[in-house]
Amino acid sequence: MSYRYRHNPNNNTVLPMTEDKFFIGVIVGFLAKCGADFIDRIWTKMTKSDRFCDSSSDSSNNKGCNWNGCERSHSTDSETSCSSSESLSSNGEVHGNDREIVAIQGDKKTPVGEESPLNYDEIKAIADFLLSKTMYRCQIGIICGSGLSELGNLLENRTTIHYEDIPHFPVSTVVGHKGQMVIGLLKNVPVVCMQGRFHPYEGYPTWKCALPVRVLHLMGVKSLIISNAAGSLMSDHRVGDIMIIKDHISMPGLAGRSPLVGSNDNRFGTRFPSMQGAYNKKYREYALKIGEEIGLKDNIHEGVYCMNGGPVYETPAECRMLLNTLNINAVGMSTVPEVVVARHCGMLVFAFSLISNKCVMDTDSENSPNHAEVVAACASRKSDLKVFVERMVLQIYNDLQSLPLENDKSYWKLLLGK
Numbered sequence: 059m060s061y062r063y064r065h066n067p068n069n070n071t072v073l074p075m076t077e078d079k080f081f082i083g084v085i086v087g088f089l090a091k092c093g094a095d096f097i098d099r100i101w102t103k104m105t106k107s108d109r110f111c112d113s114s115s116d117s118s119n120n121k122g123c124n125w126n127g128c129e130r131s132h133s134t135d136s137e138t139s140c141s142s143s144e145s146l147s148s149n150g151e152v153h154g155n156d157r158e159i160v161a162i163q164g165d166k167k168t169p170v171g172e173e174s175p176l177n178y179d180e181i182k183a184i185a186d187f188l189l190s191k192t193m194y195r196c197q198i199g200i201i202c203g204s205g206l207s208e209l210g211n212l213l214e215n216r217t218t219i220h221y222e223d224i225p226h227f228p229v230s231t232v233v234g235h236k237g238q239m240v241i242g243l244l245k246n247v248p249v250v251c252m253q254g255r256f257h258p259y260e261g262y263p264t265w266k267c268a269l270p271v272r273v274l275h276l277m278g279v280k281s282l283i284i285s286n287a288a289g290s291l292m293s294d295h296r297v298g299d300i301m302i303i304k305d306h307i308s309m310p311g312l313a314g315r316s317p318l319v320g321s322n323d324n325r326f327g328t329r330f331p332s333m334q335g336a337y338n339k340k341y342r343e344y345a346l347k348i349g350e351e352i353g354l355k356d357n358i359h360e361g362v363y364c365m366n367g368g369p370v371y372e373t374p375a376e377c378r379m380l381l382n383t384l385n386i387n388a389v390g391m392s393t394v395p396e397v398v399v400a401r402h403c404g405m406l407v408f409a410f411s412l413i414s415n416k417c418v419m420d421t422d423s424e425n426s427p428n429h430a431e432v433v434a435a436c437a438s439r440k441s442d443l444k445v446f447v448e449r450m451v452l453q454i455y456n457d458l459q460s461l462p463l464e465n466d467k468s469y470w471k472l473l474l475g476k
């Protein structure tokens with residue numbers, strides 16, 4: 059009988075062993091190693107694909123997960139983005155790696171950290187995906203603010219696409235934002251409408267808040283109607299009034315959180331875009347006229363909108379500063395990134411605030427804003443807004459038909475004002 063020798067680590071001796079036992083040992087060792095590798099692989103896969111997903115195992119969410127999470131083919135970054143084996147804690151804390159940081163909000167997990175903006179081809183792929191879902195080619199887009207999703211229900215013969223089913227798209231986490239895109243006809247005009255937007259306070263970088271605007275641009279949208287709910291600082295504004303935005307102050311933008319931070323792709327627009335005339339003057343004039351024609355003369359104003367990063371409503375001292383020092387008329391937590399990106403790529407913008415509450419100026423006041431009231435105030439104005447938006451769409455559509463062709467120099471002069 060031949061012997062092999064085996065090391066005994068307990069007493070540091072070498073024990074003899076029969077040859078057949080030795081081979082059995084080798085096979086058992088090999089199988090154990092394979093098993094461990096297999097379990098390790100499965101575990102890594104589970105923790106990676108869980109990164110952006112809803113914890114439920116519903117199949118539509120899994121689809122969203124694949125697109126939003128590790129399957130994004132982002133040039134050379136894809137390896138880094140997906141190779142981390144970090145997982146999410148169950149206690150709602152933020153976890154991070156060097157590429158992406160995620161937070162848990164309710165049952166949804168959203169990114170809150172640095173992530174590189176999608177490139178032109180990736181955004182084009184989203185636009186093509188959406189175009190493949192409809193036969194309509196829309197020149198007009200609408201973004202619905204808090205409590206204003208009803209505007210999308212005006213569309214006839216519509217196709218609805220949920221945000222979680224759109225490649226690379228964020229998901230809506232705020233009450234009053236439905237989280238879907240509808241494409242259809244409004245008074246026979248093809249229109250694409252976002253029923254729900256994204257805000258920086260949800261954890262999204264500003265480029266991601268404005269991502270849908272680039273998607274709409276590559277879908278062929280030329281004019282954008284943007285709505286929001288906002289608190290008014292003006293004593294002559296009432297809840298339910300409409301404020302047509304003529305200019306803005308962006309707190310995040312001034313603090314370096316512009317949606318255009320990062321490398322610039324000239325196919326979208328220039329490195330240093332001007333925001334002069336960002337809110338199209340002609341559209342503002344149409345809106346004032348239409349407001350009067352539909353009996354809203356006393357409820358329609360023009361003003362300057364300020365974007366607060368949120369989610370905290372302004373303190374009374376901040377409200378006094380916004381009014382008295384900065385001459386702001388209304389304040390909200392959105393819209394500006396969308397406007398900046400829209401203007402960057404030459405879209406024409408019309409934006410309005412539905413005044414959902416009056417800002418509280420008195421530090422000792424009993425009143426304070428809350429989101430339920432904001433949503434309710436917007437919803438209560440839906441029939442007036444329906445007529446207002448329908449009329450604006452018809453007017454804008456008419457104008458677009460008389461635009462020169464895109465390869466004509468005067469086209470860009472009209473769009474960019476130069």
Ligand SMILES: O=P(O)(O)O[C@H]1O[C@H](CO)[C@@H](O)[C@H]1O
Nearest residue numbers: 203204286287391392429432
């Ligand atoms: O701007 P929209 O999305 O309409 O919503 C506004 O309402 C919310 C606060 O009540 C904030 O999100 C604010 O920005």
